[in-house]
Amino acid sequence: MNAGGKMLDPQKVDAALREYYATASDRQIVEDLLRRSPELAKRLGVTGWPPPERRSRGVRDFFASLGRSVHRLFS
DSSP, X not given: OOTTSOOOOHHHHHHHHHHHHHHSOHHHHXXXXXXXXXXXXXXXXXXXXXXXXXXXXXXXXXXXXXXXXHHHXXX
């Protein structure tokens, strides 16, 4: 039942959800989830948008830079 005490039509709900997911961007879906149901977002591991950057990229860049420096020293 909805807030007015009437039963929801499952077919209409299904159609509305299909349209929402077909037209909303990933960003919008995450923002809506965080705003409307923060408890569900937490249970699903959704923490925000944009997703945090992977740390391994910074480590990879550091070692690439180090490799270039060593190469310049011995060239």
